[in-house]
Amino acid sequence: MKWMALMKWKIAAAGLLSLLASSITLADHTIVRVGVYENPPKILMGPDGLPSGIFGELIREIALRENWQLQAVSCQWDACLSALRSGELDLLPDVARTEAREREMTFHQRPALHSWSQVFRHQDVSIDSVLDLEGKRIALLAGSVQQAYLQQVAQEFSLQVEWLPVSSLQAALEQVRDGQADGLATNNLFGSHHADRYQLESTSILFQPARLFFAAPLNSHHDYLQRIDHWLTRWSDQPDSPYQRILQGWQTEKPLNTVPKSLWIFAGILIVLLLLALILMKYQRREIRFTRRELKRSDEKLSTILSNLQAYVYIKDLQHHYLYASPKVCELFNCSESDILGQTDEAFFDPDSAAEIFRLDDQTLLSGETLVREEVNKLPGEEEPRTFLSVKVPMRDDQGKIYALCGLATDITEQQRHKKEVHQLIFYDVLTGLPNRRLLLDRLQHSLVNRHQEIGNGAVIMIDLDNFRTLNDTLGHQTGDQLLTAIARRLSHQIRVSDTLARFGGDEFMLLLEDLSADTSVLLNQVEQVLDKLIAAFEQPFILQNQDYVTTASFGVALFSDSQHSAEELIKQAELAIYDAKKVGRNQVRFFDTRMQQQAEHRAELEFGLRRALKENEFILYYQPQYHSNQQLLGAEVLIRWQPPDQPLVSPADFIPVAETTGLIVPMGHWILRTACKQLVRWADDPETAHLTLAVNISAVQMHHHQFVDDVLSILSETGAPAHRLELELTESLLIDNIEHTIDKMLQLKQHGIRFSLDDFGTGFSSLNMLISLPLDTLKVDQAFVRDMHRDPRDLAVARTIIDLGRSLSLNVIAEGVENEQQLKSLRMLGCQCFQGYFYARPMPIDAFIEHCQLPVPLF
Template sequence: MKPPSTRPSRYTCLAGLLALCMVCASPIWAQQRQVRVGVYANEPKILMGQDGQISGILGELLNEIAREESWQLIPTPCDWQTCLDLAQNGTIDLLPDVAFSEARARLLDFHQQPSLYSWSQLYSREEANLQSILDLKDRRIAVLDRSIQQNYLQMLLDSFGLQARLIPVQSLAEGFELVTKQQAEAVVANQQFGDFHAPHYQLRSTPIMFQPVQLFYATRKGSNSELLSSIDRHLREWRDSPSSYYYQTLQRWGGERPRLLVPTAAWWGLAILAGLLLTALGGALLLRRQVAEKTRHLKASEQRLNTILDSVEAHIYIKDHELRYQYANRKVCELFGVPLAQVVGQTDQDFFDAATVASLHENDRRVLLLGERVETEEINRSPDGALEQTYLSVKLPLRHPDGSIYALCGISTDISEHKRNLEQIHRLAFYDLLTGLPNRRLLLDRLQHALAQRGRSQLDGALLFIDLDNFKDINDTLGHDMGDQLLQQVALRLSSHVREEDTLARLGGDEFVLMLEGLQLQLPESITQIETVASKLIQVLGEPYVLQGRSHTSTASIGIALFSEAQGTMDELLKRADLAMYEAKAAGRNTLRFFNPEMQAEVSARTTLENDLRQSLSARQFVLHYQPQVNAQGQLLGAEALVRWQHPSRGLVAPGEFIPLAESTGLILPLGRWILHSACQQLVTWAADSGREQLTMAVNVSARQFHHPDFVNDVLAVLDETGANPQRLELELTESHLVQDVEAMIVKMDQLKARGVRFALDDFGTGYSSLSYLKRLPLDQLKIDRSFVRDLLSDSDDEAIVRTIVALGAGMDLQVIAEGVETLAQRDALLRLGCQRFQGYLFGKPEPAQRLEQWPRPADASSA
């Protein structure tokens, strides 16, 4: 039942046997702080999940911070107004999704880094036909009671002299229901909640947008400063990392690739708002010249308009025909770092670099000279080039009554953060974070496009499936960090040897795919071209890598499938390339193979064998053979149980043909239970014979079987069912068991050891086990691998390895037995080196139990 072992270099074996490392770690437990959090329904930003926990974008971010800070979050469900009151009086510690305002800052404390950006928008039924702020006259508008939106909208209506009825509601859902029931014409909501819920209520977003805001977590004034500091620290760290939990959360709650950077409605809304505001300004100026008695009212109106323009989170400005600033709101002055008096009369040359000035003036002249309305993205850089920001700009002409243009009005919204977020979301969705290469999703998109293009271009293509050889050994021996470094270096080497028009992607793990396009349809020429590329890649990947200052060699196997031979489907093409890669592995690795029909035949044969194996398990078509284990005098000490498959048509099948298949399909679990049960029944038979009751039974256990959660219970159940003596049962493990959760492995061994079960480490010397682990494992015996015994008489290195193993066993009070002993000369050499126990063809082949019972009465196992 032992899988074939791969023998490393002799020097690696000696080094592995003599290495020693100890790793100790002590967990540190921190006391959790209870944090009361107000939760009101404002999907997708904040809501109470079905499990009673805080959910939504801000809820999941707070859960992650709480996990890392050891906080215990206690949700407090409440409506918006109640939550706000509870936060102000300190009943709750944190309230998510709070827009900052000076009035609230007098009652609440906010952290510095905004958790989200949003704006307010009106939602209505289709027939309401709300297109601008003027359409709100005499309308009923639902708005969240005592919210910033309520105050801001009332101020906006007053500035235009409009009368509208604002209906206070306690929740946004209540406001949407009022519109649905036609008890209101529109409802004001933040954009995230509105876009998320509007389809459910059969409402639509209107072009009326206002008040861009920054959202925070808030707490009672003068309280919980440490909570806010921790939130700020996590938000800053997340914003700097493209793979952070922040961007993953945004993507999970609706971060699919957006088709527009900013909604088109925003552009029209801002443009219409600017036009209305500027019309009001022009009217105010005209009235001031014509009607002296209305000067006071005009100044008051102008002050209100300036207040509105200064409160908008957008850069609003007016330029004359000489492109000099005639007006700038607060945001423009903050951007330039000077007061309004030092902005008016200046041009862009005073604030931006030459390239930015040229681009801005080109757009400005289209407005002033041609009367165009310009909507575009503008990238502005400071004169020293240190600051670069992206804006969505809407520019429109301002006209005299006769239609002549006297100035332009511009509204520029900073979308730099939004652009960065989109780029990070796009990278998360379509690129591998470790290597920066396209991931499976992007590869499939490009592959589908390439297959569609092939029919029109009359050119061929190929898929190269690249898999690193023995990559798992690197992770197991050097650690996953070194494995990641190797993957990054492999990606760099591959990228530097492929054409720009080709696609190189990482599918995951150590699998890479190269898609070649534009190949000639003539097979000899295209195959030669592909083979040249693949051979070069094999050569490049086979050159030494430097990992932590040490040289390491790795190779790769490449499977190749042509577009023209894959029947035009992606799945068939990927499957063929994958099969060809496995054919390259089977051919000895570090090579390439093209797909051919014989590969499919092998796959079919393997499927047939798997089906036969499943049926044989049900039909009990397996038998156990036993190979004797003897002492120096040739006396029988015990036997190793080895499974054989009694196939109904193929006869007796050796384990090398079906054990690897059983491992890969999971059938090793029921097969392993049957082997253990049959071996224990044989122990019971021997126990009834006073001359054989001391014999031991060695049973191989696969790594998959041992690490199964029910393994210990299965072994104990078999011992109880059969009545076998646990002290005569010896479970053989290999060093491959040590690569998975050694601590859990030791716990299982101790549990079985407590019942008397013995353990042997099989194929010792062929792996990379640490002596620090070996010292901790409750072992009874080491088995010298047959590869060292085979060349013992002709290879001094093998002799040194055997001598080291024997000395190690003596030093650690472990029995040592040599496998694969076939000649008397080998046995005598092992005796000279101190080995006293043997197993091999010299003493007997694996045979049925009846043949083993013909041996002379065995010696007491304890005597050797």
């Protein structure tokens, strides 16, 4: 019992010291004035007088790490904006970034939240589209961007709508609840948050996607904004970061916390009880003096144990400040314990190591579970990092609440180094440093087992040096070793990190390719790209004995699908392919599979033909007309065709994939775009054709090319074509990678008037969020849905959804693949007004296009 009393006193003393340290730290806090207006769940005033909601909790998490003291300033929206402009506020959350506001305030770079505006209706009112707003009463925030936008839309559609401007969003909610309004226009987060409580239903009327930021007065507080960007960048990609937890918490419609009056009464009673407890403490002084003596003896024993323990022991608080450091930790940091206490790991480790330690500590504190992990950390002034076997344990009080973290770490750097050296000797070639035959066979066997369990393919490429024995006989084995080392180093630069390049024998190398496509044509492309890099590696001479030495190699390829049994069988097949390559003259590539070898030769012929076609101008453009429902010709989509001399047309399905994998699609795309722009110039000279547009398909390779924007603008400048008559057509597959870079390029081109359309929408990976983020002008209904829409209700439903979605987002919608009158009537009934397909005309050369559309013949 005495020991338990001693421990309780020690804990109480530690609590007092912690409280004192917290009060000292608070004095050094920077006061940040934050404007708070009621717009849950994004921002609202919390019961503790501090900001709450998504933005409120986010700035509180950042303030905790930046030692900021937040001062919440409650205000209405317009008053908050005025206070920010006059400098009475340091930060204002939940501000959409516009050109007008950038002239009045300062923003950080990375958006804190993505949102959009939406119309919400009372559950007893029917509103499905913009046209349903006719005769409705819509409440909205006075002076908001929603009011300006919807009033303009109503004017364009000649709709009679009764607008009900209010001073706060809460007033708008009450009007809908009391039957004074049929719906309200607000941001999607606010409306979704209050939907159940106020009998609201979301509609398909979406508009004005916005990126939301913290704003500061113009040209001031850049340091606050930079730190906000720092934490947003750091937390955005961490699933368990405070940022992600805040979003997940509010997306589940977390209720707002309020403090009931009964709680205040209880707090008052508790204070009275505490005063009584203080009186009772006077009678316990004698026991406390005894407890102090016992604690001192206990501390001396504990200090003796920790001083002789060959491990690093430490305790940190919830803010990752050191509360205790053992002598071994002081030795590691080369400073006294007093210099360590109150500091974080940023004072003792390099930035990357400190960030990783912070992440693991945070994981332990949040999960409440013991964490055992090998950590690789680097101390300033040391060239090599150290490896620690670390155990992190959360410390809990009597109520089970975590109040600190205790860690124990052991330096295992030397053990790891010895282990790595032994592993290197067993599995790696001493001369080249590459994996040896043993490691390659192990990885190959493992990969073959995985291949039978998953969908995919792989390959092995054997590389045998030509005439290597002659080099050894003439210049000696030492020179031969130099060549092998140089080849290993050069080939290693040509492969992916996931590939395995091994030294398989005296003058043989083996390359293991994993995670390749199961599709035969795609697989062939992937292997050929690797082979091109390997062959190119031998084209430059090697320097041996201060002289240039040129050598070649033969390549044998075997695919995982060629072998049904073992790694040894697959390697034997690669050796057979090598033998065949050397038999036909060395410096050759041979596939074990005869059929694939024929396909490789066919693709090589196609690539050679495409290069010739670009030089000899063998490509021609076909035009497929696009019509409005009133029979007016709108323009055309341009499609490339290849006409080799004295041969039939080559299908784009055959040569476009080859052009994309070889990079020839870039110069081919330049030719298509330049030819289309010249045609636009010819049409612009005639009043009857000046209104026509041309849609040009853009591939992913073109869009991701670093000079794409400059090339397009250069062609427009060179030809003088009207930019607003040019429409670049993108596909869903193009949007999978680097979506933000793609949007940035689109915005740059739209500044010059160029239009964009999205093809094949709904057939791939597009989402509503992606769609509203893209600066599109036209949405195309894919022919896959049009073809069977009159027979398959699902295709009809998809087509209707795409058309309604395009109209809600104010996009032009065009249906492609229209082949008969029944399809045309169905599309018209769904509200589609623009069409393209065989019902009107097939793609045709320009002369036939002019004749078909009865256009005047252009003068050249």
